[in-house]
Amino acid sequence: MIKKLVYNFEEYFIVYSLAFMTLLVFVQVVMRYVFQNSLSWSEELARYIFLWLSWIGASYAVKERSHFRVEMFANKLTGASRKYFELFVLLAWFGFCVFLAYQGSTVTRHLLTRGQLSAAMEIPMAYAYASVPVGSALMALRLIVEIKKLFSGTPGGKGA
Template sequence: MDIKSFLDKKLEEWVLIISLIILVLIVFVQVLSRYFLNYSFAWSEEIARYILIWVAWISVSYSIRRQEHLRIEFLKDRFSPTVQKYIELVVLILWFLFAIFLAIEGTNVILGIQSSGQTSPSIGMPMWIAYLAIPVGGLLMTIRLIQQVYFLFRGNKRGGI
């Protein structure tokens, strides 16, 4: 598999797999530590929360790429295939505008948090790193939505998967 194909089809999948493994291990160790040693790691809950936030935002992009996001299609399915294509295009454009909004406003939020110097309570991580998931997610959504418009007019229902 070449690098272009990996970036297009597997990057988000691998990031999600590795992140979920780390998340499960952190929570598992924390539970065992509380149960058997009666000791709690102060940092584990905070790191698990931030990993989960990143997983959620990257998962949106991944689900767009695979066309496995939640959809309500009962109204669209009542039209001819040609009309369905244009309805899909309108939906993708509206979703694209929302993703752009998330990327821009998320960046503005990050710049504000970065200038304030806010850090997380347990591990002292700069909070802008946790909030960076919003514009990164918006940017990834934007890229994947552009891809979906391309796939829509190329006639590839599943986007090459």
Template sequence: MKNSLKWVDDKFEEIFCVSLISMMAVVIFVQVIMRYVFQNSLSWSEEFARYCFIWLIYLGAGYGCRYAQHIKIEAALRLYPKSWRPYVVIFSDLLTISLAIYILISGIQLTELQLMHDKYSPAMNISMAVVNIAPPVGFALVILRQIQTVFKRIAALGADPEETEKKEA
């Protein structure tokens, strides 16, 4: 059980992101072949690719947080004394968690509205709640990954700051 949870923790975002981008590529390729070779097009392919891309973006946000690969302003961090930098980064991570919680709550409310009003996509006729649940799922992953990052950073507070910077670079 512990090994399977570790595998899910290590590979969840990767598997879904690779699957989504692969499905997008195949469907778009088939659409191009259908349009230019067979002079006919699929009515649902662009919508499917768009929804895959939406899911890819939000799952990718969690993946980026897992490896601390989101945009940050190094120049601003360098304005602080070296002894403060780890704390500033942890504070920044906590702000990210706060924003992610807000987006998670807002996304859940939006999804509930979509379910109440029974909205469906035009071409594929799927519930728009399937699309609108992507931000809450993605930002739940962001929260999880940022919490993991904060714990790693707190554990590294006693370590040599230059060694920590070398590992993060």
């Protein structure tokens, strides 16, 4: 049960946050156009949920192997050369994710230190910016799994 929850964390997060964000925007529209009184915080919260949804969704896309790729060059390779090319691509992507996670953590720590608050909800801006290092770190973990699949011969691995 817990293993399934951890393995499918991104999927659960995406579904529930998208449902909540949709409900929140719907309530905002009703409040604005039916009651002529808008909520001051709902648009900001929806924006921050969307940030988290996007970055966690990027990690989920790695798990599902659904990121866009240009495979013109890769399709010309076969056998071991294709496998090593895929390894190169995954390692470059992994390095970029680690870089994003590190830099995102640096920005988030800086915002926490400065104590910058959001305009409407007055919550720390670091909460919104933390989506970058968290999503990038999750992507990096999923890429490690993809690299393992590439060399273990697991069906569905990029080199299979």
